[in-house]
Amino acid sequence: MFFLNNYFYYITIGLQVICVVHCLRKGNQTSWIWLIVFLPFVGSLAYLFMEVFNRQSVQQMQYGVSNRFFPAGNIKKLEKQLQFSDTFNNRILLADAYLSAGDTNKAIQIYETSLTGAFEENEHVLMQLINAYFQAGRLVDLIKITKKVYNKPIFINSRQRVLYAIALDKTGETELAEKEFGGMKGKYAHFEARYQYALLLLEKTRINEAKNIFADIVSEYPYLTSFEKRNNRQWFNNAKQELKKINS
Numbered sequence: 014m015f016f017l018n019n020y021f022y023y024i025t026i027g028l029q030v031i032c033v034v035h036c037l038r039k040g041n042q043t044s045w046i047w048l049i050v051f052l053p054f055v056g057s058l059a060y061l062f063m064e065v066f067n068r069q070s071v072q073q074m075q076y077g078v079s080n081r082f083f084p085a086g087n088i089k090k091l092e093k094q095l096q097f098s099d100t101f102n103n104r105i106l107l108a109d110a111y112l113s114a115g116d117t118n119k120a121i122q123i124y125e126t127s128l129t130g131a132f133e134e135n136e137h138v139l140m141q142l143i144n145a146y147f148q149a150g151r152l153v154d155l156i157k158i159t160k161k162v163y164n165k166p167i168f169i170n171s172r173q174r175v176l177y178a179i180a181l182d183k184t185g186e187t188e189l190a191e192k193e194f195g196g197m198k199g200k201y202a203h204f205e206a207r208y209q210y211a212l213l214l215l216e217k218t219r220i221n222e223a224k225n226i227f228a229d230i231v232s233e234y235p236y237l238t239s240f241e242k243r244n245n246r247q248w249f250n251n252a253k254q255e256l257k258k259i260n261s
Contacts, residue, residue: 105138107123124141147176156180156186200233208227
């Protein structure tokens with residue numbers, strides 16, 4: 014019985030810590046924190062189901078679908094939601110919607126002004142800023158902001174790392190760009206990074222090296238799962254076209 018009581022105690026403490034940290038990072042109401050502190054187990058479970066599992070999964074799916082098919086309507090809804098409740102979470106949802114709709118400057122403005130206080134190192138915002146800066150052609154700012162997430166696990170195998178490598182090349186940091194691309198050259202993976210690296214090699218007239226990378230992408234594609242094929246079809250088709258150009 015003593016063992017079970019101890020076990021329950023540590024689980025409760027762990028849930029409290031997770032919920033409070035999540036609450037602070039997402040900018041949720043402070044009333045949740047009081048509930049979690051004074052009713053540790055019940056409060057933590059209520060927060061998880063209402064703010065993490067339920068709200069996060071359902072809302073993100075709803076926003077993703079509505080933003081894809083009805084971007085203007087979704088943005089208006091999020092703008093009203095932000096006016097009603099100016100929280101970090103609502104600001105970022107609106108910025109994400111702006112970015113998806115191509116309103117890059119508005120997205121950047123919200124992302125930049127949201128990186129304050131407890132959210133100064135928020136990984137989602139920093140990663141989205143890399144996307145936004147690339148879309149806006151602000152490559153120097155992209156390189157600068159990348160330093161904040163460069164050593165984070167979220168960055169290592171991300172598309173943002175590809176954008177960072179491209180930005181390095183476009184700003185004259187060719188050696189650093191090659192180093193980044195070199196860190197993303199594993200077989201059956203990193204197809205976009207490898208394709209972009211091959212393009213860089215073509216620009217430098219290193220034709221054979223580029224040709225080998227394109228050929229590897231084409232030869233590996235048939236062995237991917239159907240899900241991987243859908244995600245990487247663009248790079249397979251592009252590599253195939255580049256091989257034709259080289260061989261013609």
